[in-house]
Amino acid sequence: MTAPPAPGRRARKKAATRQKIADTALRLFLARGYEAVGIRDVAAEADVAVTTVFAHFAAKEALVFDQDADFTRRLDEAVAGRAPHEPLVPALHREMKALVLHCTRNGAEPVRRMIDETPALRRYEESMRLRHTEALAAAITGAVDPPRTATACRALARFTIDAHALAREADDPEGAVDEIFRMIEAAWAAGDGQRAD
Amino acid sequence: MTAPPAPGRRARKKAATRQKIADTALRLFLARGYEAVGIRDVAAEADVAVTTVFAHFAAKEALVFDQDADFTRRLDEAVAGRAPHEPLVPALHREMKALVLHCTRNGAEPVRRMIDETPALRRYEESMRLRHTEALAAAITGAVDPPRTATACRALARFTIDAHALAREADDPEGAVDEIFRMIEAAWAAGDGQRAD
DNA sequence: GAACGTAACACTAACGGTTAGCTTTTCCTA
C-alpha cells in the first residue's frame, strides 16, 4: 500500500537524517528531561542545523510522537476496509484494542511517563486526537449504511478516540477498552431511531 | 459561594486592569486578526506593561477565553448540588444545554468564528476541555451512588464534554445536545452491570 | 557523462510568546 518504490540514495539519506534527529531528541529528552533540552541542543547533538529539525518535524513536541503517525490510517482502514456487512462498532473496537496494546507494550513506559508529566506534551497529544477525531468522523460518515445523522457519526468518532485516551490512563487498558466499547455499542444503538436528513 | 467580602480599592483596581486588558485584546483581535496582534500591541494599547498582561492571563490564548472560567464550577454544581436522588445524566444534560445556549447566544459569533479560524485557539480550547474533563470526572466519581467503575465515570465525563464540543459545531446546537445525551444515557445504562471494585 | 534542475541542508537573523530579576508605586493595616 505504502510500499517504497525504489528508495534511492537521496531518500535514504533523508530518512536517515530524520531518524538520527528523532533518536537523538528522544535520548536527550529521557536523559535530561523534555523541558530542559532545547531545540538547539538537539540540533547540535544530531549535528544538523536547527532549520533541518523543523524541516522534518513540525514542532518540538512532534519529536516525541514520531511513530504514532499511522493512527489515522489504521482507523480509516478499519472502517472502510472491513468485511462486507460487518457492523461498524465491533470493527472499531477490534482496531482500537490493537492500537492500545501497541501503545502500552514494554519499552514505552519511560516515554509515556514523560508525556504524562509534561503539560506541553499532553496538550500536543490531545490536539493530535482532535485531528484523528475529525478524520475518523469523515470515514464513519462515509461508511455507515444505512446513513445516520452527522451528529451521531461525529459523536461515535469522538467516543472512539476517547476510548484510546481513557484506556491509556487506566490500570487495565485492555479491560477498559472492552468496558468503554460496551457503552459505545449501547450509545450507537440508542441513536438508531434517527436517520440522516 | 465566591462572594467578594469587601472589594477594597486595590481589588477593584486589579479587576479593572484585568478587564481593560481583556477588552482591549478582544477589540484588537477582532479588528486586526488574532495572529496579527502581538502581546506587546495589547499591552501598549491597554497602557500596561507586558508582564502585567501575563500576571492576569496565563497565555495569549487565555485573553480570548476570559468568561469561560466558570465552566468547571457550573458542571461541578450540577453534579454535586443536584436534588437528592435526581439521576446524574439528566442533570448533566440540563446544565450542558444551558452552557451551549450561553455559548451560542447572539453577539458571540465573531469571537466563535475567530476561534474556529485560528489553530492556536482551537488547540487551547481543546486543552481547556481536557481540564474540564478531569475535574468533571472527579466530581462524578465522588457523586455517583451506587458507585461505578472509575473507567465508567471518566468515560461519562469525556462524553459529556464531547457533547459540548460537538454541539458548538452542529447546525442545531440544542438538538445536537439532546441527540448526544440520548446516546450518553444509553451508554451510562449499559455499563450499569458493573460496580466499582 | 556533462549539464541542468531541484531537494536537502546550512547559516544568519529575526520575530513573538514568555519569564526572571529587580525597582517603583499603591494600597492595606497595625
Added chain:
DNA sequence: TAGGAAAAGCTAACCGTTAGTGTTACGTTC
C-alpha cells in the same frame, strides 16, 4: 504614620519558530 505587601513597571533575556539566502549532493535528461 510607618511598615509590609500586593500590583505594576522596566529591562533583558530565553526559547520555539520562521524567513531569507546560499551551498551541496542527488536525480534526470540530453
